[in-house]
Amino acid sequence: MSEPIIICDNLVKIYKVADLEVVALQGLDLEVAPGEMIAIVGASGSGKSTLLNILSGLDVPSAGGCRVSGNDLTRLTAAQRLNYRRYIVGQVWQQSGRNLLPELSAEANVALPQMLSGVGSRQRNQRARELLGLVGLGDKLNKKPEQLSGGEQQRCAIAVALANSPQVLLADEPTGELDSVTAHVIYNLLRELNQQLGLTIVTVTHDAALAANVDRTIAIRDGRTSTETVRREAELDELHEHMQEASAIIGLSTRTHRESVLIDRAGRLQLPKEAIERLPFNGRAEVRIVDDHVELWPLQSEGNGNGKNGHIISEPSMKGEKH
Numbered sequence: 515m516s517e518p519i520i521i522c523d524n525l526v527k528i529y530k531v532a533d534l535e536v537v538a539l540q541g542l543d544l545e546v547a548p549g550e551m552i553a554i555v556g557a558s559g560s561g562k563s564t565l566l567n568i569l570s571g572l573d574v575p576s577a578g579g580c581r582v583s584g585n586d587l588t589r590l591t592a593a594q595r596l597n598y599r600r601y602i603v604g605q606v607w608q609q610s611g612r613n614l615l616p617e618l619s620a621e622a623n624v625a626l627p628q629m630l631s632g633v634g635s636r637q638r639n640q641r642a643r644e645l646l647g648l649v650g651l652g653d654k655l656n657k658k659p660e661q662l663s664g665g666e667q668q669r670c671a672i673a674v675a676l677a678n679s680p681q682v683l684l685a686d687e688p689t690g691e692l693d694s695v696t697a698h699v700i701y702n703l704l705r706e707l708n709q710q711l712g713l714t715i716v717t718v719t720h721d722a723a724l725a726a727n728v729d730r731t732i733a734i735r736d737g738r739t740s741t742e743t744v745r746r747e748a749e750l751d752e753l754h755e756h757m758q759e760a761s762a763i764i765g766l767s768t769r770t771h772r773e774s775v776l777i778d779r780a781g782r783l784q785l786p787k788e789a790i791e792r793l794p795f796n797g798r799a800e801v802r803i804v805d806d807h808v809e810l811w812p813l814q815s816e817g818n819g820n821g822k823n824g825h826i827i828s829e830p831s832m833k834g835e836k837h
């Protein structure tokens with residue numbers, strides 16, 4: 515993997531509400547390569563939006579490291595933060611009301627962030643028209659948001675987010691309010707922009723179809739990265755024997771993707787939920803280091819070392835691979 519454009523290292527976010535502390539992120543690790551398109555998934559309250567708010571510069575981490583395109587998000591001054599939000603990241607929200615100003619036309623909405631950055635009127639209007647053409651709204655330049663459909667509003671929001679040529683696009687549930695056909699159009703558009711412009715895209719989603727259409731899906735559990743799924747066409751016989759076995763145990767289709775767990779710098783890992791449900795680990799596992807891989811065995815299987823009865827194997831070389 516090339517030098518990551520996003521690095522979260524043991525990221526912690528604690529919200530203080532009255533006398534209570536809510537730990538929204540508790541030591542999250544994440545690396546994203548330039549040009550990668552990833553989806554963040556996880557149960558409600560697992561910390562997805564908190565992560566996106568930190569990456570967007572809206573929120574500040576409580577502890578740990580977070581760098582995006584060389585910007586240390588734990589140390590930005592107010593002026594640097596404004597610059598970061600204006601030029602490095604673009605953001606699309608689920609609610610179109612949060613993305614677009616209702617009194618402005620589509621073209622004026624896309625021109626606005628450029629105006630705030632000091633771009634001259636001819637240049638910003640030309641770029642607005644180009645971007646609206648790119649997202650398929652070349653014939654709707656003068657329409658106000660209320661005259662656009664939900665999908666068109668999201669396309670316009672994507673054009674607004676790209677107005678100042680950000681390096682990273684952050685999308686929080688971009689298809690959350692759309693029907694499945696329109697959602698399909700939006701995630702195809704995101705994919706095209708990712709591939710044509712080399713744009714790095716991080717999207718939070720509950721939409722399984724969107725999550726299946728990205729390079730990598732990262733699952734967050736209790737404020738930590740738990741598993742990641744790398745999209746890859748792999749025939750079963752292409753994989754190491756132990757990977758076939760591991761995949762079979764957790765019911766993974768090796769034809770379409772393979773799943774790996776993330777191992778943090780301290781060596782901690784979270785097993786996939788399926789593995790824990792399937793095997794009686796009961797909070798402890800026996801670790802066996804075997805040449806090029808590591809085996810985790812439920813303790814009661816002591817002596818059952820024939821590899822046939824339920825072990826999950828982590829393969830460190832898979833971490834961060836992009837296919």
Ligand SMILES: Nc1ncnc2c1ncn2[C@@H]1O[C@H](COP(=O)(O)OP(=O)(O)OP(=O)(O)O)[C@@H](O)[C@H]1O
Pocket residue numbers: 529530531536537538556557558559560561562563564565
């Ligand atoms: N501004 C805030 N003040 C206090 N607690 C917060 C705040 N924002 C989030 N939280 C809490 O932090 C935890 C993580 O919330 P977050 O919104 O990041 O989860 P999520 O995975 O995005 O959930 P959802 O899928 O429902 O949007 C939750 O317990 C939430 O209640």
